[in-house]
Amino acid sequence: MKKSLIDMSVTANLSVNNRSVLLKMTPADGSVLPECKPGQFVEMLVEGEPKAFLRRPISINYVDVEKNELWLLIQKVGAGTLKLAEVKEGDIINIIYPLGNGFTIPNNKEQKLLLVGGGVGVAPLLMLGTELKKAGHTPVFLLGARTKDDLLLLDKFKEISEVYVTTEDASEGEKGFVTQHSVLTKERFDFIYCCGPGPMMKAVAQYANKVATECEVSLENKMACGIGACLCCVEDTTNGNVCVCKEGPVFNIKRLKW
Amino acid sequence: MVKTNVNIGSLKLKNPVMTASGTFGYGTEYSDFIDLSKLGGIIVKGTTLAPREGNPYPRMAETPSGMLNAVGLQNKGVDYFVENIYPQIKDLDTAVVVNVSGSTIEDYVAVAEKINALDKIPAIELNISCPNVKEGGMAFGTSPRSIEKVVKAVRQAYNKTLIVKLSPNVTDITEMARAAEAEGADSLSLINTLLGMAIDAERRRPILSTVTGGLSGACVKPVALRMVWQVSKAVKLPLIGLGGIMNATDAIEFLLAGATAIQIGTANFIDPQISVKVAEGIEEYLSRQGCHSVQEIIGGLVL
Numbered sequence: 001m002k003k004s005l006i007d008m009s010v011t012a013n014l015s016v017n018n019r020s021v022l023l024k025m026t027p028a029d030g031s032v033l034p035e036c037k038p039g040q041f042v043e044m045l046v047e048g049e050p051k052a053f054l055r056r057p058i059s060i061n062y063v064d065v066e067k068n069e070l071w072l073l074i075q076k077v078g079a080g081t082l083k084l085a086e087v088k089e090g091d092i093i094n095i096i097y098p099l100g101n102g103f104t105i106p107n108n109k110e111q112k113l114l115l116v117g118g119g120v121g122v123a124p125l126l127m128l129g130t131e132l133k134k135a136g137h138t139p140v141f142l143l144g145a146r147t148k149d150d151l152l153l154l155d156k157f158k159e160i161s162e163v164y165v166t167t168e169d170a171s172e173g174e175k176g177f178v179t180q181h182s183v184l185t186k187e188r189f190d191f192i193y194c195c196g197p198g199p200m201m202k203a204v205a206q207y208a209n210k211v212a213t214e215c216e217v218s219l220e221n222k223m224a225c226g227i228g229a230c231l232c233c234v235e236d237t238t239n240g241n242v243c244v245c246k247e248g249p250v251f252n253i254k255r256l257k258w
Numbered sequence: 259m260v261k262t263n264v265n266i267g268s269l270k271l272k273n274p275v276m277t278a279s280g281t282f283g284y285g286t287e288y289s290d291f292i293d294l295s296k297l298g299g300i301i302v303k304g305t306t307l308a309p310r311e312g313n314p315y316p317r318m319a320e321t322p323s324g325m326l327n328a329v330g331l332q333n334k335g336v337d338y339f340v341e342n343i344y345p346q347i348k349d350l351d352t353a354v355v356v357n358v359s360g361s362t363i364e365d366y367v368a369v370a371e372k373i374n375a376l377d378k379i380p381a382i383e384l385n386i387s388c389p390n391v392k393e394g395g396m397a398f399g400t401s402p403r404s405i406e407k408v409v410k411a412v413r414q415a416y417n418k419t420l421i422v423k424l425s426p427n428v429t430d431i432t433e434m435a436r437a438a439e440a441e442g443a444d445s446l447s448l449i450n451t452l453l454g455m456a457i458d459a460e461r462r463r464p465i466l467s468t469v470t471g472g473l474s475g476a477c478v479k480p481v482a483l484r485m486v487w488q489v490s491k492a493v494k495l496p497l498i499g500l501g502g503i504m505n506a507t508d509a510i511e512f513l514l515a516g517a518t519a520i521q522i523g524t525a526n527f528i529d530p531q532i533s534v535k536v537a538e539g540i541e542e543y544l545s546r547q548g549c550h551s552v553q554e555i556i557g558g559l560v561l
Contacts, residue, residue, distance in 0.1 A: 050322050052320075053476070221316075229282055229288070234332070241332060
């Protein structure tokens with residue numbers, strides 16, 4: 001799939017909670033968005049912030065084909081994302097996309113699919129859930145966060161399908177981590193997709209290995225170029241060091257040395 | 259029409275813009291974004307005799323207006339390059355130069371010999387300045403004696419254009435430049451990355467797995483410019499300037515300081531089209547300044 005460098009015009013900057021915003025944008029030249037797969041990402045240019053010298057890799061949250069809009073969920077964690085979260089409607093942001101490979105969409109519609117997200121890691125699962133549903137699947141979400149306020153875009157997930165929730169402070173759903181949710185003891189899933197903090201993904205991968213379930217995770221190793229040139233974002237896999245930006249960011253856990 | 263072509267020894271470039279080793283893959287990674295034939299040349303990823311896995315992750319730390327890397331010459335080795343990569347890039351309409359790296363003089367010579375046999379590779383860049391490998395690399399580039407030895411040995415094995423890439427991590431870079439010139443280098447490229455370090459204060463740990471790494475990006479430009487200027491006064495060889503070039507103006511500054519050509523490195527990560535934009539920007543500058551050829555500004559700094 002051809003990658004593009006393009007100026008995007010911001011159509012909306014919606015506050016999600018005090019640490020996150022949802023940016024919607026459309027190509028400034030009026031062109032039609034390319035086909036993007038759930039799990040792919042963009043590299044966003046941050047202008048006017050010396051501390052954010054490199055682009056910021058951000059998961060594609062959703063593509064609204066009708067409105068020709070790309071959605072990006074941004075959590076303010078450092079100088080770069082803080083700056084990006086300040087953009088206003090009509091501002092131009094330069095991005096490179098679509099990058100990397102997406103999640104697998106299974107052919108077998110009978111498979112039970114679980115989409116596990118933690119914190120801002122829920123971002124790609126919105127598009128994944130939508131695409132899985134469109135393909136005739138019935139995805140189930142298991143979303144975890146520290147508190148109720150940190151559960152991002154919960155209403156949008158509920159519009160797609162059933163959502164199980166854990167929070168560390170029990171302010172919503174069951175108390176604890178996603179891997180402690182009772183749904184995992186009551187039901188068996190055939191495929192688990194996971195995106196979130198490293199320790200969470202490792203715990204989910206461990207669970208998937210234990211119950212012998214297929215599992216794909218989306219890694220977020222620190223990267224520079226995003227296109228497989230700099231070799232900075234490598235993950236040590238069964239095939240040696242491979243670029244997360246190019247061969248990932250989605251990996252079947254069988255390829256990882258977790 | 260402004261003439262933009264330059265010569266580096268017998269290596270002919272259609273314009274002075276090349277892409278730096280380790281920042282541009284094998285060129286093909288960028289073909290979605292630019293027409294590679296608009297570049298003066300491409301210097302491909304550092305190639306060693308045996309395959310190398312490189313250093314463990316994390317290999318990169320962002321720093322103010324720059325970045326540190328500790329990739330450690332990850333590559334599949336020269337035989338893989340010759341069999342699998344060379345066929346894909348040999349017909350690119352630009353000069354393809356191979357960056358040759360090694361741990362011993364014998365390694366450098368062996369890689370140079372294998373590349374010498376490739377018709378469509380008109381030059382090598384001898385990497386004696388990589389700060390991210392335990393053996394060899396920068397160790398060769400930080401003493402005039404060892405530079406003499408490795409350049410002499412490679413010169414005997416390689417009969418096309420030999421570019422030697424200098425390390426900035428030395429007290430006097432002109433001594434290193436003179437040593438490479440004396441043993442038959444056709445050109446010098448400078449600078450490789452500056453040895454640096456980043457610390458995560460909360461965790462009280464270094465960010466890079468290797469503790470130290472090579473600094474590049476906009477922040478290194480003043481150091482690189484100064485070194486190009488000093489070396490241009492010390493040797494007669496054509497120089498290829500690099501270090502923190504982010505736009506055409508930066509590139510022109512290197513030409514004025516005495517570089518015959520320039521390389522774009524880290525800037526490729528931020529704008530994959532920057533190399534072509536720089537080539538176009540140099541041409542615009544020359545027209546605006548009433549120059550007929552890029553030669554008119556090389557070393558044209560007015561004191």
